[in-house]
Amino acid sequence: MKIATWNVNSLKVRLPHTLDWLAVNQPDALCLQETKQEDSKFPLAELQQAGYQAVFSGQKTYNGVAIISKTVPEDVMYGLPNFPDEQRRVIAATLNGVRVVCVYVPNGQSIDSDKYQYKLAWLTALQNWLKDELVRYPKLVLLGDYNIAPEDRDVHDPQAWVGNVLVSEPERAAFRALEQLGLRDSFRLFEQPEKSYTWWDYRMMAFRRNMGLRIDHILVSEALVPNCTACSIDRSLRKLERPSDHVPVVADIV
């Protein structure tokens, strides 16, 4: 099973990229974040024409998540049951016996912002919910835009980012708390190139200078670790016209 996550930054704008990428890569599942689209506008017909099913939870302008898959998603769940929220950030479904959880973690804006407190509370709720979900579904994959660079090696210039969201210690502690539930960062199960990132600012020619962060992740449960045979970042989409600022992360689970 080839499974991927991508913050698409507007599915309306990036639908051609999405369809091309599906056609070339043929993943069994692609989890999207920041679709920025109401459900009535979701391009289901185009995806079906490409041979895919989809479940989605969107809203106008902000947020929005989707799971695109070759097989019919089962037991679909929308949002965190223990954290009522207008913001569409979570969708989960079972595919081929594997629980697939697609998340768009809040950005947090800045350390002194209310949005940062919301981010930390949201992450605590995610962790609490996953504790139970892992009992129900030992084979679980948590994919998405975590908006957390777990370690300094995931940051192009750690000094420059000190005091920022995405790298703060409470956020990194929340990431480690997920790992303590038995989830493993699939990217780090394998040898990887140095300076591997999944997001680059649109400004400052950041991509060309590789001034990026690794904030999109695929975590696999302990039961799936032996089945995970690869994980990589696909930088190619960042080189296209009108790219998303994020690129896909892809994992193979046999």
Next chain:
DNA sequence: ATGGCTTCATAGTGAAGA
């Protein structure tokens, strides 16, 4: 560079992203 893009909702700019 307390923001150099990009998106969306707007019909001027402003919010938000990371």
